[in-house]
Amino acid sequence: MAASEASGPTVLISTGGTIAARTTADGAVPALAPGDLLSATGGEAPTGPVRTVDLMSVDSSAMTVADQFAVVRAIAEALADPTVAGVVVTHGTDTMEETAFLADLYCTDDRPVVFTGAQLPADHPDADGPSNLAAALATVHDPAARGRGVLVVAGGRTLPARGLFKVSTVDPLAFDSVRTDLPRPVLDEIPVGRTARVDMFALYPGVSPGLIAAAVAQNAAGIVLAATGSGNTHPDIVAEVSLAVTHGVTVVVTSRVPYGEVTATYGGGGGAVDLSRAGAIVSPWLRAPQARMALIALLTARAEPETVAGFFHASGFFHASGA
Numbered sequence: 001m002a003a004s005e006a007s008g009p010t011v012l013i014s015t016g017g018t019i020a021a022r023t024t025a026d027g028a029v030p031a032l033a034p035g036d037l038l039s040a041t042g043g044e045a046p047t048g049p050v051r052t053v054d055l056m057s058v059d060s061s062a063m064t065v066a067d068q069f070a071v072v073r074a075i076a077e078a079l080a081d082p083t084v085a086g087v088v089v090t091h092g093t094d095t096m097e098e099t100a101f102l103a104d105l106y107c108t109d110d111r112p113v114v115f116t117g118a119q120l121p122a123d124h125p126d127a128d129g130p131s132n133l134a135a136a137l138a139t140v141h142d143p144a145a146r147g148r149g150v151l152v153v154a155g156g157r158t159l160p161a162r163g164l165f166k167v168s169t170v171d172p173l174a175f176d177s178v179r180t181d182l183p184r185p186v187l188d189e190i191p192v193g194r195t196a197r198v199d200m201f202a203l204y205p206g207v208s209p210g211l212i213a214a215a216v217a218q219n220a221a222g223i224v225l226a227a228t229g230s231g232n233t234h235p236d237i238v239a240e241v242s243l244a245v246t247h248g249v250t251v252v253v254t255s256r257v258p259y260g261e262v263t264a265t266y267g268g269g270g271g272a273v274d275l276s277r278a279g280a281i282v283s284p285w286l287r288a289p290q291a292r293m294a295l296i297a298l299l300t301a302r303a304e305p306e307t308v309a310g311f312f313h314a315s316g317f318f319h320a321s322g323a
């Protein structure tokens with residue numbers, strides 16, 4: 001999309017979350033419509049015209065995969081209008097790393113797509129939502145935001161969706177990134193209808209291998225393991241992974257550690273070397289929540305294990321052999 005064509009409105013898609021929440025006797029719940037969110041910014045940013053889409057009103061921790069794909073489709077529908085300058089999505093922060101990443105997986109348009117949210121409800125005296133939304137709307141008009149895929153704006157910080165994770169339950173600086181220059185392999189068709197089931201487990205000392213067997217028995221198409229350290233676990237888990245792969249389940253290994261590359265370094269029966277030999281695919285940078293969204297998208301498109309492996313390989317950096 002040429003910059004000159006996109007001089008029309010920004011589309012603001014609201015989905016709920018704390019940015020839209022009011023405090024009630026039963027806890028904070030999303031209640032505000034996108035128009036209310038806009039008025040709360042008090043015209044703080046020079047944003048140009050804004051067209052609103054009231055897509056849903058949910059706490060992001062309660063989002064379904066169908067909801068997440070609905071957000072991705074709403075972004076695509078907004079960008080189908082060539083005059084639209086860009087898109088802002090308001091979303092709960094709990095699972096923003098997942099939905100923003102899912103949107104980034106299908107993002108081939110140069111126009112900015114910016115997610116934002118808040119840590120404090122809209123009726124809190126220090127509510128951070130209005131300034132976050134104003135910053136997100138301003139980002140749409142920032143030439144430096146073009147062609148970068150989906151961005152996330154919170155607490156005065158702008159980060160790419162790919163590699164993002166939530167780092168604080170309450171601090172306005174809600175997010176950090178495993179690294180901000182990750183390659184962005186993209187997928188071409190946003191699926192409609194039923195999506196593949198992918199389960200995700202964190203591994204720990206004494207973890208029961210039965211967890212993996214249960215996922216296989218319940219017909220999971222894929223499993224993502226947030227293993228310890230650089231992708232390691234107990235040999236009994238490796239044995240279950242091997243069985244799962246034999247049953248046609250695609251297994252991806254990542255780490256429960258927030259920073260650093262996940263690599264097949266360790267052996268000893270339970271290391272990432274052993275998991276790889278058992279047929280698991282190593283995700284070098286994308287951590288479990290984002291690796292799971294990628295695996296859902298790939299398996300819904302009926303990707304073969306080689307294609308899945310190719311995606312995760314392309315999501316990392318080339319290492320010369322022996323390096």
Ligand SMILES: NC(=O)C[C@H](N)C(=O)O
Nearest residue numbers: 017018059060092093094
């Ligand atoms: N700060 C937030 O937005 C948290 C909220 N539970 C949500 O994710 O919807």
